[in-house]
Amino acid sequence: xxxRADKNNDNRNIAVISYSLMIIFVLLIAYIVxxxxxxxxxxxxxxxxxxxxxxxxxTRRGSILSADGEVIAETVTDDEGNEIRKYPYNNMFAxxxxxxxxxxxxxxxxxxxxxxxxxINPVVSALNELKGEKNPGDNLVTTLNTAIQKAAYDALGSxxxxxxxxxxxxxxxxxxxSKPDFNPNTIKSNWDDLIEDDNNxxxxxxxxxxxxxxxxxxxxxxxxxxxxRENPGYNDxxxxxxxxxxxDGYKINCYNKKHHGNEDLKDAFASSCNSAFxxxxxGLNKKQFRxxxxxxxxxxxxxxxxxxxxxxxxxxxNFTTGEVMQTAIGQGxxxxxxxxxxxxxxAVANGGYIVTPHIADKMVNSSxxxxxxxxxxxxxxxxxxxxxxFLKECLLEVTEKGTGHALSGQDYTVYGKTxxxxxxxxEESHAWYIGxxxxxxxxxxxxxxxxxxxxxxxxxxxVAKKIFDAYY
Amino acid sequence: xxxxxxxxxxxxxxxxxxxxxFCFTVFRGKNKERSEKIYRRQRVCIFLIxxxxxxxxxxxxxxxMIIILFALQMIAxxxxxxxxxxxxxxxxxxxxxxxxxxxxxxxxxxxRINMEYAVKQSAIVLAGLIFCIFIPVIxxxxxxxxxxxxxxxxxxxxxxxxxxxxxxEKNGAKNWIIIKGIAFQPSxxxxxxxxxxxxxxxxxxSSFKRVVAASLFAAAHVLxxxxxxxxxxxxxxxxxxxxxxxxxxxxxxxxxxxxxxxSAAAVIAxxxxxxxxxxxxxxxxxWSIIDSGGLQVAQSLFAIATGGWFGxxxxxxxxxxxxxxxxxxxxxxISEELGGVFAICILLVYISCFIMFxxxxxxxxxxxxxxxxxxxxxxxxxxxxxxxxxxxxFIPSTGVTLPLIxxxxxxxxxxxxxxxxxxxxxxxxGSSGExxxxxxxxxxx
Numbered sequence: 001x002x003x004r005a006d007k008n009n010d011n012r013n014i015a016v017i018s019y020s021l022m023i024i025f026v027l028l029i030a031y032i033v034x035x036x037x038x039x040x041x042x043x044x045x046x047x048x049x050x051x052x053x054x055x056x057x058x059t060r061r062g063s064i065l066s067a068d069g070e071v072i073a074e075t076v077t078d079d080e081g082n083e084i085r086k087y088p089y090n091n092m093f094a095x096x097x098x099x100x101x102x103x104x105x106x107x108x109x110x111x112x113x114x115x116x117x118x119x120i121n122p123v124v125s126a127l128n129e130l131k132g133e134k135n136p137g138d139n140l141v142t143t144l145n146t147a148i149q150k151a152a153y154d155a156l157g158s159x160x161x162x163x164x165x166x167x168x169x170x171x172x173x174x175x176x177x178s179k180p181d182f183n184p185n186t187i188k189s190n191w192d193d194l195i196e197d198d199n200n201x202x203x204x205x206x207x208x209x210x211x212x213x214x215x216x217x218x219x220x221x222x223x224x225x226x227x228x229r230e231n232p233g234y235n236d237x238x239x240x241x242x243x244x245x246x247x248d249g250y251k252i253n254c255y256n257k258k259h260h261g262n263e264d265l266k267d268a269f270a271s272s273c274n275s276a277f278x279x280x281x282x283g284l285n286k287k288q289f290r291x292x293x294x295x296x297x298x299x300x301x302x303x304x305x306x307x308x309x310x311x312x313x314x315x316x317x318n319f320t321t322g323e324v325m326q327t328a329i330g331q332g333x334x335x336x337x338x339x340x341x342x343x344x345x346x347a348v349a350n351g352g353y354i355v356t357p358h359i360a361d362k363m364v365n366s367s368x369x370x371x372x373x374x375x376x377x378x379x380x381x382x383x384x385x386x387x388x389x390f391l392k393e394c395l396l397e398v399t400e401k402g403t404g405h406a407l408s409g410q411d412y413t414v415y416g417k418t419x420x421x422x423x424x425x426x427e428e429s430h431a432w433y434i435g436x437x438x439x440x441x442x443x444x445x446x447x448x449x450x451x452x453x454x455x456x457x458x459x460x461x462x463v464a465k466k467i468f469d470a471y472y
Numbered sequence: 473x474x475x476x477x478x479x480x481x482x483x484x485x486x487x488x489x490x491x492x493x494f495c496f497t498v499f500r501g502k503n504k505e506r507s508e509k510i511y512r513r514q515r516v517c518i519f520l521i522x523x524x525x526x527x528x529x530x531x532x533x534x535x536x537m538i539i540i541l542f543a544l545q546m547i548a549x550x551x552x553x554x555x556x557x558x559x560x561x562x563x564x565x566x567x568x569x570x571x572x573x574x575x576x577x578x579x580x581x582x583x584r585i586n587m588e589y590a591v592k593q594s595a596i597v598l599a600g601l602i603f604c605i606f607i608p609v610i611x612x613x614x615x616x617x618x619x620x621x622x623x624x625x626x627x628x629x630x631x632x633x634x635x636x637x638x639x640x641e642k643n644g645a646k647n648w649i650i651i652k653g654i655a656f657q658p659s660x661x662x663x664x665x666x667x668x669x670x671x672x673x674x675x676x677x678s679s680f681k682r683v684v685a686a687s688l689f690a691a692a693h694v695l696x697x698x699x700x701x702x703x704x705x706x707x708x709x710x711x712x713x714x715x716x717x718x719x720x721x722x723x724x725x726x727x728x729x730x731x732x733x734x735s736a737a738a739v740i741a742x743x744x745x746x747x748x749x750x751x752x753x754x755x756x757x758x759w760s761i762i763d764s765g766g767l768q769v770a771q772s773l774f775a776i777a778t779g780g781w782f783g784x785x786x787x788x789x790x791x792x793x794x795x796x797x798x799x800x801x802x803x804x805x806i807s808e809e810l811g812g813v814f815a816i817c818i819l820l821v822y823i824s825c826f827i828m829f830x831x832x833x834x835x836x837x838x839x840x841x842x843x844x845x846x847x848x849x850x851x852x853x854x855x856x857x858x859x860x861x862x863x864x865x866f867i868p869s870t871g872v873t874l875p876l877i878x879x880x881x882x883x884x885x886x887x888x889x890x891x892x893x894x895x896x897x898x899x900x901x902g903s904s905g906e907x908x909x910x911x912x913x914x915x916x917x
Contacts, residue, residue: 011834013719014846018830021715021850024857025823029816031866032776036812040777048762048770050793051778051808129475 041372045113055116058129061085062115062137064097064107067172067361070146072097073108073184075137087184089146092153095206096144096176096359099184102191106206107359110306111140114363119371136366142359143172151470152177155463160451161430162207162338164357165467168346168436168445171355171376175467178207209308212335213449216421217272217456218432219330221344222296224269224394226289227280228387237265245275250322252278252329255420255455269394270402272418274329281328286315295382296344296354303356303379304339311336330419341434342447347383348391348415349436349445354379395435403457404435407465412439412472416446416464418456428452433460437468444471477785480528484521485782485814491517491573492817495824498566511565515553518573519546525580525786532787538583541594545579552601556895559605563895567828570821571876571891577818578877578884581806585791585798589879596881597888604892611896617668618840621676624669625689628662632696635659639700659697659705660886663712664893666693667847670713674720675839683717683726701747704858704872710734711854716847720839755868768795772863775808776815783811798879800871803863818877819860825891826853832898841897848890 044051060083063074072093076086085100085108087093098106118125118135128135143166152163152175163177180203182194194204205211228234241260244253252274254260260273268276290313294300298313312335315327326332339357346355356376363372383391395415398404407414416435423430431453436445446464453459491514498510526542529535549572556568575597582590611617635649635658648655673686690713697706714730742748750765758766758773771794778784789808791797797805807815829849836842855872862869873883 009722010719010839010842013722014830014833014842017715017719018826018846018849021826021853022823025819025853028857028861028864028866029819032812032816032819032864035773035776035864036781043774043777046759046770046774048767049774049778050790051774051784054778054784054788054790126475129478132475 041113041117045110047109052113052116055113058134059116059118059137060134062139062363062366064111064115064140064142065364066142066144066146066149067174068146072142072144073100085184089149090183090185091181092149092177093144094181094184095178095208096149096173097142097184099182099187101184101188105204106306107140107142111360111363114138114372115140117363119363119365119369120367138363138365138371141361141364143174143361144176144359145174148467148470149175149177151175151466152463155466156450159453159459160201160207161449161453162211163446163448163463163467164208164338164342165444165446165471166342166346166355166357168349168355168443171346171357171378172361173357173359174444174471176206176208176359178205178211206307207338207449209304209306209337209339211449212309212311212337213430213432213451214332214421214423215330215334215336215341216419216430216432217274217330218341218417218419218434219334219336220269220272220277220328221348221391221395221417221434222293223277223280223284223289223328223330224265225383225387225391226284226292227265228390229292230283230285230288234265234390237268239263239268239273239276239279241268241273241275243275245278245325247278247282247325248321250320250325252325266394266397267401269417270397270400272398272403272420277329278325281324282321284328286317286319290315295380296347297340298334298336302340302343303354304358306359308339309337311340331422338447338449341432342445345416345434345436345447346445348388348395349438349443351381352383352385352388353381399435403455404433404461406457406461407435407437407468410437410465410468412437412468414438414464414468416461418461420455428454431456431459433464435464437471439472442472444468476531477528477788480524481783481785481810484524484786485811485817487517487521487524488814488817491521492820492824495566495570495821507565511569514566514569514573518549518569518576521573522546522576522580526583528786529580529583532584535587537587537591541579541583541590545576545594548598548601549576552605555605560608560892560895560899562899564828564832564898567825567891567895570825570828571888573821574818574876575884577806578802578874578879581802581877582798582879584787584809585802585805586879589798592881593879593884597884600885600888604888607889607892608896608899611893611900618672618675618838621669621672622689624665624672625686625693628665628669629689629692629696631658631662631665632693632700636696636700655881657880657882659700659702660882661889662693663705663709663851664848664886664890666690666709667712667716667844667851670716670720671840671843671847674717675843678721683721686717687713698741701745702871703748703751704855704862704870707858707870708851708855708872712847712851715850716843719846720843751868751870755865758865768801769863769865769869771795772801772804773865775804776812776864779808779811779815781812783807783809783814785809799873799883800859800869800878801863802878803860803874806877819856822853822856822875825849829853829894832894836897836901838901841901845894845897848894852887852890 061075064072066072071088073087075083077083098108100108115137117138119138125135148165156179160179165174180201182203240262243257243259244251254274260271293313298311302308314333323332355378358376360374362370365371392415398417399408399414403418404416414435414437419432421430431450433448433456436443446467448460448463450459494510494514498507526538530538579590582593639648648657694706694710718727753761754766754769758769762770786809791805794801794804826849833842833846855875858870858872859874861867873880875887
């Protein structure tokens with residue numbers, strides 16, 4: 001009898017243990033179901049995932065469209081039945097959209113699988129397959145605006161440089177230009193020239209996101225903000241400019257050694273007075289300034305999902321007085337991309353938060369129905385409202401009385417800062433302009449660099465004006 | 473052409489889903505005739521899936537070999553099913569069907585990945601089936617199976633140690649022996665001895681002293697496997713021992729002590745061995761180390777994601793891009809081409825096997841055979857868990873094969889033997905005089 005009881009016990013143990021084991025299988029299957037039900041587009045789009053090539057056998061690649069409905073890139077079939085990628089605007093969107101041949105870049109690479117996915121009616125899709133026809137891929141709708149893109153592209157002319165314009169509140173990029181550029185239609189035949197790059201043009205480099213430049217006087221915006229934070233009585237600031245300032249054997253000149261005379265903080269900012277800001281720089285708390293700059297994403301990741309180069313900033317106790325003064329006026333070791341500068345000026349425009357600049361808006365199927373909307377989350381607030389109102393006064397002063405005067409007297413109000421960044425003695429300076437325009441609550445922020453041109457007010461401000469005029 | 477492939481893909485998924493559905497509904501109602509009908513339908517499903525799959529493979533590159541292989545497979549299938557029913561009177565027909573279903577899936581996937589592997593695998597399966605027909609006879613003849621005990625462990629440890637001394641390294645683990653050009657993995661067979669050992673030693677008496685001694689022997693097995701870098705093998709041995717020990721003694725304390733000891737050992741192994749660290753970091757985030765160890769898991773996830781629910785269609789995926797896709801990562805290739813639904817059905821068929829194994833274990837009276845069946849069942853299902861869990865990034869990949877599906881002679885052979893031993897034990901103990909004896913005893917008492 002004892003034996004029998006044992007057996008019942010055994011069987012109970014066996015049942016309990018087996019069913020417990022089943023729990024891990026329930027979890028495993030649930031995990032697989034959740035994985036499959038989730039959005040795996042990122043996985044499919046990973047450059048290591050070779051499956052993308054299979055999709056193109058069954059789907060005709062979708063187009064890239066501008067926000068105003070124009071075709072930026074499309075796939076057409078030539079007389080011999082080969083599919084080719086066409087770019088109706090030739091060079092104009094080369095960097096914003098990327099290229100398809102010779103290794104995909106830009107949107108072509110990033111949204112590759114989305115454009116190879118067909119979100120049409122499954123019945124139609126099945127019928128197409130039956131007929132042996134490719135399904136039409138979904139189209140990528142961007143935030144780019146052809147009129148603004150054209151204005152920026154023409155305004156930059158034959159200069160090297162980059163332009164970004166975006167809505168500072170949403171982060172929708174309205175135009176992105178980088179020059180020198182290339183024609184994505186003929187990139188195959190021009191490839192060797194582009195790679196050899198005899199004239200050091202780096203035409204394949206998207207300067208708007210990957211070009212790093214000294215920020216020059218555009219950086220004074222952050223020096224100013226740091227000064228305000230360390231000196232609550234900043235309204236009482238006064239400085240007497242004699243065209244230059246010297247300390248510990250180092251000398252900083254104002255532009256053209258101009259004497260700006262007696263000035264308050266707003267005047268010094270509007271006239272971009274190097275002497276005043278170098279002096280301010282010497283009094284700043286190094287650690288606090290470093291913290292401010294990292295909150296503005298220097299030495300940090302930018303909140304974007306495409307290729308860019310990160311900005312660098314250093315300011316420490318080993319710096320010589322000369323380096324301290326240089327850093328405060330945006331020279332020194334600091335480097336920034338036009339994209340990053342656009343984020344900074346947008347923070348002033350949008351009430352203080354770090355915006356997420358983006359180009360991809362949504363995917364629509366071939367009959368225009370939205371199949372996926374890309375959503376973006378904005379970052380932290382880095383400027384307080386009371387700080388913004390003073391910064392805006394200063395930026396407005398630049399337009400009214402300072403280096404951005406060419407933008408005054410328009411229907412729209414412009415807040416901005418010029419910069420003239422020296423990068424090599426004996427070469428012309430890079431011309432910078434960052435700013436935003438406002439009219440009836442509609443805002444547009446720009447970040448412009450014109451390489452080796454001259455002053456910001458002479459070369460970058462006119463580009464800004466053409467963009468603002470095209471927008472309003 | 474594409475349409476046909478895609479359509480065939482759907483047909484395969486639907487038939488397999490139906491097959492799986494039968495696995496879980498066959499026992500509703502005690503009507504024997506109804507069950508028989510369902511088993512016959514399942515075998516029709518096996519035939520249809522294999523036929524459709526081979527048709528697609530043939531259309532892909534018109535290789536006549538495919539038709540020959542299909543014909544041979546169907547003949548072998550037909551004969552084997554009948555032979556099994558003769559030699560294993562009263563066997564579990566569900567387990568039998570499942571075994572052939574999984575074998576067929578494995579072979580047509582191998583035909584699609586690499587014809588040479590498929591031919592080799594078919595030959596081994598055929599030889600294995602012929603051998604396994606005689607397993608019930610062997611079990612019956614060797615009446616001293618349950619009288620041995622420590623001998624199993626000593627033999628097992630010697631075999632594993634010999635492997636360690638003469639082994640070749642393959643896919644990162646040093647557990648292969650190559651004799652006359654044929655590579656095999658003795659640990660796949662020692663694991664069956666290992667279950668015999670635990671069942672024999674612990675069912676006789678389970679005093680604390682005996683448990684300690686058995687644990688030391690078990691630990692020796694696991695340790696050798698760890699040194700051979702066969703992580704999956706080590707884990708399977710460890711878990712099998714632990715669960716079987718708990719089941720035999722009914723003492724949960726052993727399970728808790730074992731699990732905490734095992735966790736501590738895992739932490740030490742992680743600290744000591746770089747290959748363990750690589751596996752863990754590839755599990756945590758394969759994307760950031762895609763060039764240094766994460767590629768396999770990443771590619772596997774790409775494949776599963778690409779396949780979606782219904783797959784790209786047989787022959788339309790890119791299984792070639794996953795390293796060792798034919799063995800450890802075949803689940804990913806199946807998911808890519810036949811889809812997630814099919815892959816989940818495979819898991820359910822495995823589970824159906826395990827449930828049957830547990831039922832068999834429960835029905836058997838003799839403790840040695842009872843726990844041998846349970847131990848083998850646990851070994852089997854835990855290997856499935858490690859395999860599928862590793863490929864889907866549910867757990868770190870430990871490099872184990874998918875029973876009956878993955879390419880690998882030792883693996884498929886040992887699984888065939890495992891299935892046959894359980895079936896053999898079932899037919900010998902389920903219908904032999906022993907059952908009647910026990911019933912008499914009960915009614916007498």
